[in-house]
Amino acid sequence: MDYHANYSIWDGVYYHPHLFGVIMLTAALLGFSTSYLSGIASFPTLPYMLPYLGNLQKEKSGKKRIRVYMDGCFDLMHYGHANALRQAKALGDELVVGIVSDEEIIKNKGPPVLSMEERLTLVSGLKWVDEVIANAPYAITEDFMNSLFNEHKIDYIIHGDDPCLLPDGSDAYALAKKVGRYKQIKRTEGVSSTDIVGRILASMEDKQVNGECNGMDMSLDSHLKSKHASNFLPTSRRIVQFSNGKGPGPNARVVYIDGAFDLFHAGHVEILKRARQLGDFLLVGIYTDQTVSQQRGAHFPLMHLHERSLSVLACRYVDEVIIGAPYEISKGMIKTFNIYLVVHGTVSEIDNSLNVMEDPYKVPKSMGIFRTLESPKNITTTSVAQRIKANHEIYQKRNAKKEASEKKYYEDRKYISGD
Known part of the structure; x- marks a missing residue:
């Protein structure tokens, strides 16, 4: 932790009350203002002295870290x-x-x-x-x-x-x-592991009713209104809390990787770690819900855009995200974000039977700044969902019990803090 950046001028008062009193009394008796003192032998003004004195004492005493x-x-x-x-x-x-x-x-x-x-x-x-x-x-x-x-x-x-x-x-x-x-x-409202399992199980039920039984697929609008749709209400404050709040330096090598990042898992963490090692700043593009649905089918994504964006922002290897990134990377986008390298993993969940757009990496490939990364893990959003579907009876029983306790929690709550 950077002590110098975080202590206010009042830390000096707190840790050196006697010294502070002596300085103020001397200044009063001699009639010196802090501006006058600053003119003598480059003597620093009092507001600049106090944080230094406070920091010096803290560094000497070695304040215990909690x-x-x-x-x-x-x-x-x-x-x-x-x-x-x-x-x-x-x-x-x-x-x-x-x-x-x-x-x-x-x-x-x-x-x-x-x-x-x-x-x-x-x-x-x-x-x-x-x-x-x-x-x-x-x-x-x-x-x-x-x-x-x-x-x-x-x-x-x-x-x-x-x-x-x-x-x-x-x-x-x-x-x-x-x-x-x-x-x-405070508990974070709008999501839980129980809720996510419920979304996956409900997705499976919807697919059986609307896909296999009727020979048709759900529309995106119907999917978004289904019983497993998210209850999360995103706020700008939450995004700020998760953000690093820093942009790349003027000479930073910006690496760009994009994807759905649905149901954030260990495979996502590992590919982001590997991508970050190729440069100085990792920019991650998060596809819109519509783009994900076009690529994978109407039952995806399981987590909506803002949920997926927060999960990626929380990763220590990520510096910034584009919330709702375009599927195709343009030359203008590369210039805007000063992208040094575009990367993509070898594990993909695009459904080739759907009408997927043309190669989204055509431009960076033509510019010689594209690289394919070997995905460290084979785990995917679909493979995680399949684990739940394979044991759906166990999870349905567990969820029924958990959903009852969660319902009681929401009924008893009074005020939800923004934290």
């Missing part, structure tokens, strides 16, 4: 998870994330969709995460809590304001609350 811990299953990673970890990081200086083991998830919730390896890749790829602990327990036991405090030097344990209950009905974070080392954040 370490916070948050755990979760992080199955079917989405922007709600990312926002929770963003809020947790804001409560401290270093964020340690515990990822619940497959065995613990099975015991408490049912089978996870993603493997531990995939969930580790997703969580480690978030810009707010400093460390991860694999195979964390579902409940904060006394032994595990002590190991967090003593071995991992954790100061506070964080969780959302939605209840996290064990099979016996007890609070999974009761011990942390009892010892006064617990802090709470």
